[in-house]
Amino acid sequence: MSISNPPNPTVRVLLVDDHAVVxxxxxxxxxxxxxxxxxxxxxxxxxxxxxxxxxxxxxxxxDLMMPVMDGITATRALRRALPDTEVIALTSxxxxxxxxxxxxxxxxSYMLKDASSDTLxxxxxxxxxxEVRLHPEAARRLVxxxxxxxxxxxxxxxxxxxxxxxxxxxxNRDIAADQGVSEATVKTxxxxxxxxxxxxxxxxxxxxxxxxxxxxxxxxEG
Amino acid sequence: MSISNPPNPTVRVLLVDDHAVVxxxxxxxxxxxxxxxxxxxxxxxxxxxxxxxxxxxxxxxxDLMMPVMDGITATRALRRALPDTEVIALTSxxxxxxxxxxxxxxxxSYMLKDASSDTLxxxxxxxxxxEVRLHPEAARRLVxxxxxxxxxxxxxxxxxxxxxxxxxxxxNRDIAADQGVSEATVKTxxxxxxxxxxxxxxxxxxxxxxxxxxxxxxxxEG
DNA sequence: TGACCCTTCCCCCTTTCGGCGGACGCCTCC
DNA sequence: GGAGGCGTCCGCCGAAAGGGGGAAGGGTCA
Numbered sequence: 001m002s003i004s005n006p007p008n009p010t011v012r013v014l015l016v017d018d019h020a021v022v023x024x025x026x027x028x029x030x031x032x033x034x035x036x037x038x039x040x041x042x043x044x045x046x047x048x049x050x051x052x053x054x055x056x057x058x059x060x061x062x063d064l065m066m067p068v069m070d071g072i073t074a075t076r077a078l079r080r081a082l083p084d085t086e087v088i089a090l091t092s093x094x095x096x097x098x099x100x101x102x103x104x105x106x107x108x109s110y111m112l113k114d115a116s117s118d119t120l121x122x123x124x125x126x127x128x129x130x131e132v133r134l135h136p137e138a139a140r141r142l143v144x145x146x147x148x149x150x151x152x153x154x155x156x157x158x159x160x161x162x163x164x165x166x167x168x169x170x171x172n173r174d175i176a177a178d179q180g181v182s183e184a185t186v187k188t189x190x191x192x193x194x195x196x197x198x199x200x201x202x203x204x205x206x207x208x209x210x211x212x213x214x215x216x217x218x219x220x221e222g
Numbered sequence: 223m224s225i226s227n228p229p230n231p232t233v234r235v236l237l238v239d240d241h242a243v244v245x246x247x248x249x250x251x252x253x254x255x256x257x258x259x260x261x262x263x264x265x266x267x268x269x270x271x272x273x274x275x276x277x278x279x280x281x282x283x284x285d286l287m288m289p290v291m292d293g294i295t296a297t298r299a300l301r302r303a304l305p306d307t308e309v310i311a312l313t314s315x316x317x318x319x320x321x322x323x324x325x326x327x328x329x330x331s332y333m334l335k336d337a338s339s340d341t342l343x344x345x346x347x348x349x350x351x352x353e354v355r356l357h358p359e360a361a362r363r364l365v366x367x368x369x370x371x372x373x374x375x376x377x378x379x380x381x382x383x384x385x386x387x388x389x390x391x392x393x394n395r396d397i398a399a400d401q402g403v404s405e406a407t408v409k410t411x412x413x414x415x416x417x418x419x420x421x422x423x424x425x426x427x428x429x430x431x432x433x434x435x436x437x438x439x440x441x442x443e444g
Numbered sequence: 445t446g447a448c449c450c451t452t453c454c455c456c457c458t459t460t461c462g463g464c465g466g467a468c469g470c471c472t473c474c
Numbered sequence: 475g476g477a478g479g480c481g482t483c484c485g486c487c488g489a490a491a492g493g494g495g496g497a498a499g500g501g502t503c504a
Contacts, residue, residue, distance in 0.1 A: 393461095405460095409462065413464090417463090
């Protein structure tokens with residue numbers, strides 16, 4: 001907008017997504033902007049890390065859901081190794097806990113894959129300048145989760161483990177046997193975590209764990 | 223391969239995905255095959271239906287997760303309206319119950335977005351010939367779910383409703399009040415559905431419901 | 445050292461679950 | 475029209491879950 005702005009230098013971008021289709025689409029999208037150069041691609045977090053260290057891109061566009069090494073882990077590692085490289089998290093759906101995870105891991109932006117090529121290009125330029133861009137809904141959830149995290153006391157390691165086991169459908173007796181403690185101890189943990197999370201039953205706790213990424217559905221038998 | 227095969231006629235394809243990025247990538251992928259022509263695109267199920275009726279494509283490549291009208295619903299409607307048009311379901315992740323849903327809705331193939339352009343092109347040609355192509359893991363789950371569906375007795379309407387409410391974290395008393403019956407009745411439903419599904423607790427039932435698409439996590443408060 | 449937190453375990457108690465058996469109405473099929 | 479199957483309803487009862495309170499050992503930190 002302002003004529004005092006220097007002309008945009010070319011931004012060097014690394015694309016990270018496990019789907020070749022998506023990488024191709026992104027390449028095409030970003031090819032429309034002459035000030036963006038896609039210097040490389042990676043299909044998972046490990047590759048991303050290696051390529052980033054080799055290429056030292058200005059911005060990494062990172063899918064969060066990937067095999068081998070997921071995007072959040074990769075983002076954390078990448079920010080540690082290359083503090084000058086900004087990461088834009090890119091997901092297809094707004095997943096509750098991933099917004100937090102990505103931001104906490106050091107992503108500067110959180111975008112959805114249904115973004116237009118303009119929006120994406122703008123976010124990349126913004127990231128190169130160190131400016132934050134958040135999808136509106138992502139911003140809303142971030143604020144909400146931040147507030148609730150303030151309210152909510154954090155769980156101790158044992159409480160977290162017990163919560164995860166509850167989210168796999170285990171009974172108190174099962175958990176006690178699994179952890180090598182008495183059932184009374186497990187009950188204490190359950191009571192405390194229910195109280196902390198302001199929940200009423202273990203079933204609600206299981207749902208809470210799934211919703212907030214503390215446990216996963218694929219850990220469940222059946 | 224065989225020289226006795228007739229030359230492939232050009233297959234007319236409609237791409238359906240809510241992400242423009244993915245549509246672009248697919249276009250690029252399929253553009254490599256001279257016998258495939260992408261005749262149109264749609265960003266949701268409703269658009270897909272309208273475009274399919276206008277264009278009468280040979281094959282529709284359909285993402286399953288979309289706003290407005292999801293891919294499974296769209297597939298069902300599309301197969302009803304245009305029985306000669308084959309549908310290939312395309313998803314980014316192998317979601318348990320969606321494999322069943324897509325096949326039951328009339329999809330001829332189930333592919334993942336991480337497929338190579340060759341695989342995808344081959345599946346499109348196969349679909350045009352009326353041949354099934356399944357991602358190996360999708361095939362495995364289909365067989366497994368088919369078998370377990372054989373084993374598993376079906377739930378009655380009431381039992382299904384109770385299961386859904388359990389999967390939202392409600393207690394028996396809550397459910398009784400909600401459904402206008404006594405708590406004892408709710409308990410009967412719970413007992414029977416646990417027995418039918420071979421589960422041990424309401425928490426396991428909640429997880430089962432989520433895993434099999436009977437209930438959704440976004441129906442949960444918190 | 446004292447204060448604080450985490451973990452472990454116990455007690456007692458109420459509520460909730462879940463299994464078992466029984467009942468009624470509705471439908472179908474012989 | 476009676477026999478059986480199924481869905482819905484209910485009560486009894488033992489088991490599991492959950493609340494409240496207390497207590498002990500170990501860890502960290504001021």
